[in-house]
Amino acid sequence: MSDWYTSFANSGVGSTLVKQLGLPRPAVLRRYEPGQQLLPGPAVVGSAGEGRLRATLTAVLRDAGVAVLSPAAADGAGDGERPAAVVLDATGLTGPAQLAAAHDLLAPAVKRLRPTGRVLVLADPPATADSPAQAAARQALEGLVRSLAKELRAGSTANLVFVPEGAEASLASPVRFFLSGRSAYVDGQVLTLSAADVPAGEDAERPLAGKVAVVTGAARGIGASIARVMARDGAHVVAVDVPAAGESLAAVANEIGGTAFQLDITAPDAAARLVTHLRERHGGVDVVVHNAGITRDKLLVNMDAARWNGVMAVNLQAQLDLTRALLDADGVLRPGARVVCVSSQSGIAGNRGQSNYAASKAGVIGMVRAWAPEFAERGATVNAVAPGFIVTEMTATMPLGTREVGARINSLQQGGLPVDVAETIAWLSSPTAAGVNGQVVRVCGQSMLGA
Amino acid sequence: MSSPQPRRAAVLGGNRIPFARSNSAYAQASNQDMLTATLDGLVARFGLQGQQVGEVVAGAVLKHSRDFNLTRESVLGSRLAATTPAYDVQQACGTGLEAAVLVANKIALGQIESGIAGGVDTTSDAPLAVGDDLRRALIELNNARTLKDRLRAIGRIRPGSLVPEIPRNAEPRTGLAMGDHQAITAREWEISREDQDQLTVRSHRNLAAAYDRGFLDDLVTPYLGLTRDQNLRPDTTVEKLAKLKPVFGKDDPAATMTAGNSTPLSDGASAVLLSSDEWAAEHGLPVLAHLVDAQTAAVDYVHGGEGLLMAPAYAMPVVLARNGLTLQDFDFYEIHEAFASTVLATLKAWEDPAFCKERLGLDAPLGAIDRDKLNVNGSSLAAGHPFAATGGRIVASLAKQLHEAGSGRRGLISICAAGGQGVVAILES
Numbered sequence: 001m002s003d004w005y006t007s008f009a010n011s012g013v014g015s016t017l018v019k020q021l022g023l024p025r026p027a028v029l030r031r032y033e034p035g036q037q038l039l040p041g042p043a044v045v046g047s048a049g050e051g052r053l054r055a056t057l058t059a060v061l062r063d064a065g066v067a068v069l070s071p072a073a074a075d076g077a078g079d080g081e082r083p084a085a086v087v088l089d090a091t092g093l094t095g096p097a098q099l100a101a102a103h104d105l106l107a108p109a110v111k112r113l114r115p116t117g118r119v120l121v122l123a124d125p126p127a128t129a130d131s132p133a134q135a136a137a138r139q140a141l142e143g144l145v146r147s148l149a150k151e152l153r154a155g156s157t158a159n160l161v162f163v164p165e166g167a168e169a170s171l172a173s174p175v176r177f178f179l180s181g182r183s184a185y186v187d188g189q190v191l192t193l194s195a196a197d198v199p200a201g202e203d204a205e206r207p208l209a210g211k212v213a214v215v216t217g218a219a220r221g222i223g224a225s226i227a228r229v230m231a232r233d234g235a236h237v238v239a240v241d242v243p244a245a246g247e248s249l250a251a252v253a254n255e256i257g258g259t260a261f262q263l264d265i266t267a268p269d270a271a272a273r274l275v276t277h278l279r280e281r282h283g284g285v286d287v288v289v290h291n292a293g294i295t296r297d298k299l300l301v302n303m304d305a306a307r308w309n310g311v312m313a314v315n316l317q318a319q320l321d322l323t324r325a326l327l328d329a330d331g332v333l334r335p336g337a338r339v340v341c342v343s344s345q346s347g348i349a350g351n352r353g354q355s356n357y358a359a360s361k362a363g364v365i366g367m368v369r370a371w372a373p374e375f376a377e378r379g380a381t382v383n384a385v386a387p388g389f390i391v392t393e394m395t396a397t398m399p400l401g402t403r404e405v406g407a408r409i410n411s412l413q414q415g416g417l418p419v420d421v422a423e424t425i426a427w428l429s430s431p432t433a434a435g436v437n438g439q440v441v442r443v444c445g446q447s448m449l450g451a
Numbered sequence: 452m453s454s455p456q457p458r459r460a461a462v463l464g465g466n467r468i469p470f471a472r473s474n475s476a477y478a479q480a481s482n483q484d485m486l487t488a489t490l491d492g493l494v495a496r497f498g499l500q501g502q503q504v505g506e507v508v509a510g511a512v513l514k515h516s517r518d519f520n521l522t523r524e525s526v527l528g529s530r531l532a533a534t535t536p537a538y539d540v541q542q543a544c545g546t547g548l549e550a551a552v553l554v555a556n557k558i559a560l561g562q563i564e565s566g567i568a569g570g571v572d573t574t575s576d577a578p579l580a581v582g583d584d585l586r587r588a589l590i591e592l593n594n595a596r597t598l599k600d601r602l603r604a605i606g607r608i609r610p611g612s613l614v615p616e617i618p619r620n621a622e623p624r625t626g627l628a629m630g631d632h633q634a635i636t637a638r639e640w641e642i643s644r645e646d647q648d649q650l651t652v653r654s655h656r657n658l659a660a661a662y663d664r665g666f667l668d669d670l671v672t673p674y675l676g677l678t679r680d681q682n683l684r685p686d687t688t689v690e691k692l693a694k695l696k697p698v699f700g701k702d703d704p705a706a707t708m709t710a711g712n713s714t715p716l717s718d719g720a721s722a723v724l725l726s727s728d729e730w731a732a733e734h735g736l737p738v739l740a741h742l743v744d745a746q747t748a749a750v751d752y753v754h755g756g757e758g759l760l761m762a763p764a765y766a767m768p769v770v771l772a773r774n775g776l777t778l779q780d781f782d783f784y785e786i787h788e789a790f791a792s793t794v795l796a797t798l799k800a801w802e803d804p805a806f807c808k809e810r811l812g813l814d815a816p817l818g819a820i821d822r823d824k825l826n827v828n829g830s831s832l833a834a835g836h837p838f839a840a841t842g843g844r845i846v847a848s849l850a851k852q853l854h855e856a857g858s859g860r861r862g863l864i865s866i867c868a869a870g871g872q873g874v875v876a877i878l879e880s
């Protein structure tokens with residue numbers, strides 16, 4: 001499903017019309033394709049205060065073939081050297097006074113940023129600050145980055161990653177993700193890393209090679225896209241969906257060389273059947289993506305028990321039950337396992353007529369955060385991804401007005417595509433994302449809802 | 452050089468599309484469409500994309516001339532490797548089970564390591580044949596070189612020869628419909644209407660329960676919008692069935708066979724994956740059961756005074772004796788419900804000392820079976836019966852049932868077929 005408005009607004013006739021009518025002209029986002037360079041140009045790397053991440057950063061960029069410019073060099077460079085990314089190491093902040101240095105570095109570089117550029121700010125988490133002044137400075141970055149994300153145009157994004165002392169090894173994977181086309185629709189996000197055993201290196205083209213990944217709700221929509229991206233990244237995908245969706249499920253499985261496993265995840269024996277299937281057929285599982293979800297909208301006062309219970313059963317209880325069963329089944333969840341749970345913007349912002357759905361999706365966030373320590377002990381991770389407005393068959397049936405407004409009220413002025421959610425999930429599932437745990441990543445183009 | 456010792460072929464699972472009633476959900480689907488979709492569902496379930504299996508063996512009972520090389524053409528249209536050999540078989544309603552036996556035998560002999568057995572039939576897209584007069588005239592027209600010859604050929608076509616011959620479900624040698632044949636057997640064996648209706652209700656209930664407990668989740672893949680067998684009536688009752696009028700053997704005022712206790716004309720396809728134990732292990736696929744042995748038999752229903760569908764009764768003692776088993780040594784029985792009365796007459800025959808002595812040449816009758824072990828997940832009365840697809844449906848479902856019950860469990864399959872034939876087989880988990 002393509003975003004027709006974005007294509008139209010960027011076509012010859014369309015762009016003239018859009019300009020004359022004063023309509024927004026959403027940028028064509030830079031999305032990942034196999035073989036693609038990490039960045040289409042050089043990266044400016046600078047720091048505010050005595051940053052401790054410069055060396056790591058420079059190594060990641062050099063390994064990816066990205067030219068690294070110092071802020072001074074960038075300023076004087078010619079047009080062909082316009083930066084594709086600005087990375088600010090703000091781990092040296094001691095108080096608000098140093099924030100001016102952040103501004104000094106960012107302002108000229110951002111001015112020269114190429115379309116579909118990336119701004120990435122790295123800092124220590126406010127919670128571990130030595131003083132209120134230091135905490136204030138660190139927290140201030142959130143306001144800075146979120147505002148900058150709203151100011152950026154032409155498909156550029158800005159995100160903030162908190163890197164606690166000792167979690168430096170966790171940094172490479174998120175840096176690559178946020179700079180790459182995989183994060184096209186991830187904007188204005190704040191992530192906190194944790195210390196972890198990060199496996200040395202992975203095949204950038206096939207980070208999931210040799211992994212077995214379960215994707216629920218894989219027969220269509222976002223789930224089918226997740227299955228495709230996981231397979232592209234090298235995983236064997238066990239595609240799960242309700243038996244009634246089996247025809248398209250089989251088509252997805254055959255397209256990607258995966259297997260179709262027809263299962264209603266709310267069946268009383270669903271967890272046991274999944275565990276047995278994974279044990280017997282694959283000897284275990286590396287990645288579990290809880291994507292299946294349903295909506296049964298009604299205002300709270302008109303909501304019947306069936307709507308409430310149905311949504312809870314699929315969207316929340318099944319995620320809890322399947323995950324618990326996998327954790328308890330000896331040896332099935334392999335070391336370094338990744339569990340990614342699909343939440344929703346509604347779970348963060350709430351949505352009229354969706355008290356059941358939003359409750360279930362907020363519940364997913366609570367679940368992920370609570371489970372993170374147990375997963376960390378196993379060298380595994382559990383995270384949530386909260387999609388915003390994603391253009392699918394489901395949204396295609398919405399009234400045009402609602403759909404177009406829904407799609408535009410974000411900093412990228414367009415709806416996301418299923419592949420954007422899929423890329424984020426595939427990244428969280430990759431071995432080197434070991435230091436991202438208990439996090440909620442919104443894939444919403446910095447939606448104004450719940451921001 | 453010594454030839455390899457026979458080994459038992461493993462049944463790894465199966466796939467079928469829901470069976471549709473004639474001229475309904477699959478009215479626009481051809482045999483090749485359905486068989487290809489069924490193979491693709493099997494490929495998706497077992498991750499066989501681009502893989503070559505030893506052989507694909509399948510068939511259809513009602514075939515168009517365009518169904519030439521049906522199985523191979525279906526393989527070429529499927530996600531299996533194009534280098535997978537295939538051939539067609541046809542043994543009327545025994546086709547599907549016979550295909551499985553053929554695949555299993557090649558595996559047993561070490562000639563192939565894996566194979567797929569299947570079957571498909573459509574009664575909606577059934578071939579219409581032109582009469583012999585018209586056919587001859589058309590051939591002559593095609594061969595004619597001059598205008599005069601052509602006109603002469605056309606002139607030979609009479610209006611009457613333009614009426615196509617619609618295929619009937621009738622025995623060529625007797626002109627009797629299969630149901631009318633079975634009505635004779637039902638009368639001979641005094642099979643009551645009530646017993647037939649009860650068996651029918653049980654078939655529907657068992658199949659509905661199997662769906663409800665998810666038993667068919669890894670046996671069926673929806674097709675063309677159909678997610679369950681169209682003929683399935685979970686809420687049918689003996690009272691409802693009692694209201695139906697007899698449709699076969701109607702010359703008898705006490706006729707018992709209705710559209711309820713007979714299988715409807717149906718469309719559908721099935722496929723079963725078989726292999727050696729080694730191949731299964733290499734592919735990480737659990738073995739559900741092994742095909743232990745099989746036997747076919749045929750009866751002379753034209754002159755010999757035996758019922759058209761009684762051949763399985765004859766095949767059974769042979770396979771039991773060869774394996775040192777009695778009829779009671781089984782945990783599950785799958786007796787194909789062509790008609791409820793076929794199942795009941797066959798069971799009665801095995802209990803009957805005179806039949807077993809005089810017809811089967813046995814000292815003692817084979818005896819009764821525990822009816823609770825019969826068709827526990829429903830059978831053709833509920834699912835429908837696309838002729839060549841029934842064998843595959845039964846083999847996969849019985850293998851799964853045996854696997855669920857634990858190892859060392861035995862199951863028996865009995866399928867009757869047109870032309871007075873029958874196929875029986877033993878599976879063991």
Ligand SMILES: NC(=O)c1ccc[n+]([C@@H]2O[C@H](COP(=O)([O-])OP(=O)(O)OC[C@H]3O[C@@H](n4cnc5c(N)ncnc54)[C@H](O)[C@@H]3O)[C@@H](O)[C@H]2O)c1
Binds near residue numbers: 219222223293343392
């Ligand atoms: N589309 C959006 O804009 C959007 C936004 C936020 C969150 N999400 C979430 O993303 C996920 C995928 O959404 P989508 O738009 O692709 O929806 P979709 O309806 O197109 O697909 C959901 C899939 O889940 C399957 N499913 C439902 N119940 C199931 C069950 N009991 N067992 C197994 N499978 C089941 C469905 O059959 C379907 O194939 C959902 O969790 C949804 O809440 C979507």
